[in-house]
Amino acid sequence: MLKxxxxxxxxxxxxxxxKYVRFFENERAAGNPVTTAKVYNDYGVDELIVLDIVPxxxxxxxxxxxxxxxxxxxxxxxxxxxxxxxxxDVNMLLRAGADKVSVxxxxxxxxxxxxxxxxxxxxxxxxxxxxxxxxxxxxxSVFIDGGREHVALDPIEWAQRCxxxxxxxxxxxxxxxxxTMSGYDLELIHKAASVLSVPxxxxxxxGSLQHAIDALEAGASAVAxxxxxxxxxxxxxxxxSHLFSRGLDVRASFSSRN
Amino acid sequence: MSRVAIVDYGINNVRSVKNAVEYCGFDPVVTHDxxxxxxxxxxxxxGVGAFGDAMNNIRAxxxxxxxxxxxxxxxxxxxxxxxxxxxxxxxxxxHADDGVAHRGLGWFDxxxxxxxxxxxxxxxxxxxxxMVAKERDHPILANIRESNLAFYFVHxxxxxxxxxxxxxxxxxYGQPVTAVIARDNVAATQFHPEKSQDTxxxxxxxxxxxNP
Numbered sequence: 001m002l003k004x005x006x007x008x009x010x011x012x013x014x015x016x017x018x019k020y021v022r023f024f025e026n027e028r029a030a031g032n033p034v035t036t037a038k039v040y041n042d043y044g045v046d047e048l049i050v051l052d053i054v055p056x057x058x059x060x061x062x063x064x065x066x067x068x069x070x071x072x073x074x075x076x077x078x079x080x081x082x083x084x085x086x087x088x089d090v091n092m093l094l095r096a097g098a099d100k101v102s103v104x105x106x107x108x109x110x111x112x113x114x115x116x117x118x119x120x121x122x123x124x125x126x127x128x129x130x131x132x133x134x135x136x137x138x139x140x141s142v143f144i145d146g147g148r149e150h151v152a153l154d155p156i157e158w159a160q161r162c163x164x165x166x167x168x169x170x171x172x173x174x175x176x177x178x179x180t181m182s183g184y185d186l187e188l189i190h191k192a193a194s195v196l197s198v199p200x201x202x203x204x205x206x207g208s209l210q211h212a213i214d215a216l217e218a219g220a221s222a223v224a225x226x227x228x229x230x231x232x233x234x235x236x237x238x239x240x241s242h243l244f245s246r247g248l249d250v251r252a253s254f255s256s257r258n
Numbered sequence: 259m260s261r262v263a264i265v266d267y268g269i270n271n272v273r274s275v276k277n278a279v280e281y282c283g284f285d286p287v288v289t290h291d292x293x294x295x296x297x298x299x300x301x302x303x304x305g306v307g308a309f310g311d312a313m314n315n316i317r318a319x320x321x322x323x324x325x326x327x328x329x330x331x332x333x334x335x336x337x338x339x340x341x342x343x344x345x346x347x348x349x350x351x352x353h354a355d356d357g358v359a360h361r362g363l364g365w366f367d368x369x370x371x372x373x374x375x376x377x378x379x380x381x382x383x384x385x386x387x388x389m390v391a392k393e394r395d396h397p398i399l400a401n402i403r404e405s406n407l408a409f410y411f412v413h414x415x416x417x418x419x420x421x422x423x424x425x426x427x428x429x430x431y432g433q434p435v436t437a438v439i440a441r442d443n444v445a446a447t448q449f450h451p452e453k454s455q456d457t458x459x460x461x462x463x464x465x466x467x468x469n470p
Contacts, residue, residue, distance in 0.1 A: 001430065002386040003408060044455065046387055072277050076455050077410060097273055099412075099453065124383045124412050168385065197381055221386075251387055251408045 004243070004250050005046040005222035006212070006236055008229050009203055010037070012052045012082070015062035019226055021179035023131075023147040030230045034069045040229070041074045043236040046251065048078050049171065049201075049224055051102065051129070053146055055083025064096040071097030079127050079171075090117050094125065102171060104129040105144035108151055108158070111165055118166035127201075128167040130155050132188075133175045140188060147175050156192050163198050170196060171224065174204035179227050181207025184215040193219025209234060209242045216248055262466060263298035265325070265342075266290045267315040275304045275339065278452040282463045290319045300466055301325070301334055305341025309350040309370065309415070310360045312341055322363060330365070333443045337398070337465045343439065343446035344370045344417055352415050366439060368419040375432025383414045390427040390437045390449070398445050398464045399426070399438070406457050409437070409449035416448060443470040 010033050011018050017030040030036070037048055048070070052063045060083070067080055080093045081102025090101045101121075107114045107128050118126045131147055132140045132155035142153040159170045172192055174185040184205045193200050199221035206212055206225045215223050228234050243250045262279050264272055266288045279286035279302070287294055295301060303325070305312065316322050329336040338346055349359035350370035362370070373382055390407040392399065399407070411429065417436045419425050426438035426445075437448050445465065451458035 002384075002388055005386065041455070068273075071274055073281060075274065075278055075281070075452055075459055077453050095273070097277075122383075124385050168383070197379070199381075199386070252405045 001249065002221075003046070004216050004220075004248055005201075006239060006243075006250065007047045007049055007201060007222050007224045008040050008045050008236070009049045009224040009226045010051065011226065012050060012059070012063060012066070013054050014059060015066060018053070019179060019230055023175050023178055026179070028231075033066050037070050037074055040236060041076065044240065044251070045076070045236045046222070047076055048074070049102070050078060050080045052082025059083075060089075060092070064092060067093065067096040067098055081127070081129055085113070087117060087120055090121055090125070094121065100125050100127045100169065102127040102129045103167075104131065105149075107162060107165075107167075108142065108144050108153065111161065114162060114165040114167055118168070123166045123168040126167045127169040127171055128159070128162040129171040129173065130159055130162075131173045131175050143175060155188070156195060159192055159196055163196060167198065169199045169201060171201045171203060173202075173224070177205030178203075180205060181211075181227050181232075183207065183211045184218070184220075184223075186214055186218045189215055189220055190218040207232070209239055212239055213243060213246060213248065216243070260297065260299035261285045261287045261294075262300045262302065263295045264288045265295070265301065265303045265321060267312060267319060267321055272304050274450075274452040275302060278459060278462050279466065281459060282466050284466050290321055290324075292320070292324050295324055295328055298328075298334070300468075301329060301336045303336070303338040303342035303345065305339055305343070305345065307341060309341065309344060309352040309362070312345060313360055313362060316345070316363075325363070329444060333470070335465065335468050335470060336444045337462075338444075338446035339452070340413060340448060340450055343448055344415060346439075346444070346446055347417050350415060365444060366417070366419060366424055366441070367421055368417045368424070368436075368439075370415050370417050372415055373413070373431065373433065373435065377432040380432040383412055384431045384435065385412045386410070387454075388429040388431065388435075388449075390429050392427045393422075393425050396426045396438065396440050396445065397468050397470070398440070398461050400464050402457055402460050408454070409447070409451065409458060410453040411435075411437075411449045413448060
């Protein structure tokens with residue numbers, strides 16, 4: 001059976017690794033993405049997600065360069081996104097070495113784009129990224145443009161719609177919990193996992209080993225982690241061995257050597 | 259130093275296979291030139307895309323005859339990956355028109371069939387990290403612990419071999435999935451070793467040092 005995955009999530013701004021709290025607060029520089037990716041590769045993470053959070057024509061070239069350099073030395077699946085609007089954008093990122101391309105705002109504005117991209121490149125290449133906020137205790141809503149624009153969509157219903165449009169995977173991120181290391185939004189994860197049939201990657205809030213266990217037990221196929229790996233002493237190695245020892249179905253070890 | 263030929267049959271992304279060969283310390287060349295393939299020490303047939311298009315490209319460029327000569331007659335070590343592996347079968351039912359299956363290279367007595375896991379919760383494509391259980395040992399899996407035989411898969415079709423002796427290992431995904439096959443100087447993997455981290459690099463490195 002397929003293994004549950006541990007996925008560091010990289011946010012790029014002008015080609016540098018950055019991290020915020022709740023998308024906009026407390027910007028922290030987090031170093032060089034290629035160097036950091038190599039460290040995580042040595043730690044045996046299962047995949048990498050790389051998102052350009054302030055996309056522009058100039059930053060696309062930087063992202064392509066970064067992905068090309070990563071794929072010279074790092075041999076695992078990459079999901080890359082940020083400002084993806086056209087089939088050419090998808091093609092450019094796949095050619096640079098991405099295995100999957102993440103689409104967010106453009107899928108909301110133009111759902112047909114997702115279907116077209118899946119038809120052209122295969123469902124397995126298309127990840128839809130969905131950011132949401134709780135706008136009242138019982139009501140969550142989707143935000144696009146890096147959390148700037150509110151759209152009247154329920155995140156779970158939108159995820160189901162994306163599945164109908166042939167996305168291969170859903171990356172579901174809580175803006176409220178982003179960077180807070182206060183734990184994942186388990187209630188919403190549980191609901192999403194119970195109605196989606198494509199793999200669900202969850203993002204936003206991981207600050208302890210137990211948080212990752214909770215999200216996987218709530219039904220997530222993969223945990224995306226940023227702050228915890230960047231700013232605490234919980235490394236991917238430590239997390240993997242903890243999950244494995246607790247009986248979660250993750251890859252046993254990062255090294256093939258006898 | 260002799261080079262490693264990565265067969266170019268018009269698929270657009272062979273970058274990670276090429277990078278992985280370089281990372282292992284070998285000199286890759288992406289080519290469909292007969293002389294370059296003849297000069298290579300090892301040959302890799304990568305694969306992403308659809309079976310029918312791939313076979314059409316291979317025949318149009320005469321790659322089928324080139325490989326027949328270099329791999330089957332001269333015995334050059336050969337590794338086929340993902341769709342590359344499926345192309346070694348007799349037929350594939352992928353997008354078969356009017357129920358007529360596409361014809362493959364026919365190096366293995368096998369057919370390529372759509373995955374049909376016995377659990378409706380299991381999605382197609384089979385995508386992600388899965389374990390491979392060995393049916394037997396093979397040099398390309400040398401020095402890899404059994405508990406570390408996790409590889410990255412992305413596919414909706416898989417090969418079914420009639421000769422059980424051809425199968426080196428299976429994965430399980432609601433059905434046995436043929437993951438590694440081999441005979442003589444030919445080996446093939448359904449998963450992507452070039453995306454399977456240390457274990458995948460170890461496998462590629464084993465292949466590049468293999469002299470059957």
